[in-house]
Amino acid sequence: MKITLLGDDGIRLEDSAGMLTIEAQTAGEQYTPFHMLASGLAACTFSVLHSWAGHAAIDAAPLVIEVRWTFAEGPHRVGAMTVGLRWPGLPEERKPAAQRAAALCAVHKTLEHPPALTIEHLSAMAVPGPDQSRGGLQS
Numbered sequence: 392m393k394i395t396l397l398g399d400d401g402i403r404l405e406d407s408a409g410m411l412t413i414e415a416q417t418a419g420e421q422y423t424p425f426h427m428l429a430s431g432l433a434a435c436t437f438s439v440l441h442s443w444a445g446h447a448a449i450d451a452a453p454l455v456i457e458v459r460w461t462f463a464e465g466p467h468r469v470g471a472m473t474v475g476l477r478w479p480g481l482p483e484e485r486k487p488a489a490q491r492a493a494a495l496c497a498v499h500k501t502l503e504h505p506p507a508l509t510i511e512h513l514s515a516m517a518v519p520g521p522d523q524s525r526g527g528l529q530s
Contacts, residue, residue, distance in 0.1 A: 404433035429458035443492040
């Protein structure tokens with residue numbers, strides 16, 4: 392898979408040979424947490440659609456997914472996201488079914504029904520003392 396940054400408000404995910412790569416259109420672009428959020432949504436959607444296409448006997452190789460977002464304020468956050476499907480060769484009559492399948496992505500569902508979030512201070516990890524080994528207490 393290849394993820395391409397499309398500025399500060401979008402990414403494109405497409406199939407490619409080899410390992411996952413992340414590319415920018417300019418040298419100054421940074422892969423931000425917002426890009427990471429969109430990448431998770433795109434990868435999940437991509438996976439679900441590839442599975443659906445396999446069962447439907449549709450070629451998913453040309454599938455490209457773009458995720459765009461806009462910001463909201465008070466507090467600053469992502470306010471809206473759009474998942475765009477570019478799928479040359481997908482029959483017109485199959486597009487509604489592909490959209491329904493894409494909406495089954497667990498990340499999509501998580502964003503529709505956000506989890507409760509908490510922030511906790513974690514205690515320092517216990518360091519083995521002289522009478523403890525890495526595997527626990529010695530006998």
